[in-house]
Amino acid sequence: MNTTGLRVAAVIPVRGHAALLDGCLESLRAQSMSLDEVIVVDDSPEGSLEQLPGVRVERSGGRGPYAARNTGWRSSGADVILFLDARSRPRPGWAERLVEAFTDPDVVLAGTGVEVSSGPSLAAQASHRAQFFKIRSFVSTPFFLPYLPTCNLAARRSALEAVDGFSGVRSGGDADLCWRVQRTTGGRLEGVEEVLMEWVPREKVLDLLEQTYRYGKSNHALRTEWSDRGAPPRVPLSLPRLAKRAGVVSLRLGLARLRGDAERSAALLADACGVATEIGYRVAVDRARRSSAPPTGRGAGRARARVGA
Incomplete structure (x- = not known):
């Protein structure tokens, strides 16, 4: 139950990984706190994703994942935007813990610990071993300013508006957004070390x-x-x-x-x-x-x- 008074939306860009989407949506339905909106942004050029029950589908015309995320959050009136991707599998307390962080007015960005899952393939086992999304490497010991990956990133809407959202880069837009938000707003990024998100790795070595x-x-x-x-x-x-x-x-x-x-x-x-x-x-x-x-x-x-x- 959401007792913060903040409206909350989840935004998930999808292109080429629609088969993974069901698992992400199922995890969102199992959250301990209900969400006001779940927005899936179809970034395929042809916009082929059909409407889904309990989900609003937007289309971004194949302009890339960060443009798709912009389409998603701009279509919502929520106070807090939870960004995921189709491989994200939030555990039941994920949304509630992140939204609680925004009861502090100084917090503009937040994220939790992420565990890369394993699987039967060699690529999945290697990804599990590497754990690319260790929160300490993003928040405690970053190479520059702290940031969070967009598979597990919550942002205050006013902060997104202050920097006009994500830039149009192909990769690295999560760091760029977090840095611009912190520099522009003077707000704080809160990293929750508790692992409340699992991430499904790629299956092929290449x-x-x-x-x-x-x-x-x-x-x-x-x-x-x-x-x-x-x-x-x-x-x-x-x-x-x-x-x-x-x-x-x-x-x-x-x-x-x-x-x-x-x-x-x-x-x-x-x-x-x-x-x-x-x-x-x-x-x-x-x-x-x-x-x-x-x-x-x-x-x-x-x-x-x-x-x-």
């Missing part, structure tokens, strides 16, 4: 590696975007060192799988995810250097001709 590769690219984008506001730069690993790490992990993982050592395989795939993150960061750094380098050769000649024209 999907998992792509996910962690993208983490590296978004980390570089965030450091670059926020460099003039204090975000610390980071030197990427050298190509020889990266190649060596990737080769060693791949060889050991292959041998572990040949031996049928599931536990060792999961540990090594978790290590491979760390390598994928470093590769993503290195690729982003190299692309940024190339785009900022002055043209040479024929390109330089054409550039000088344009300037002189």
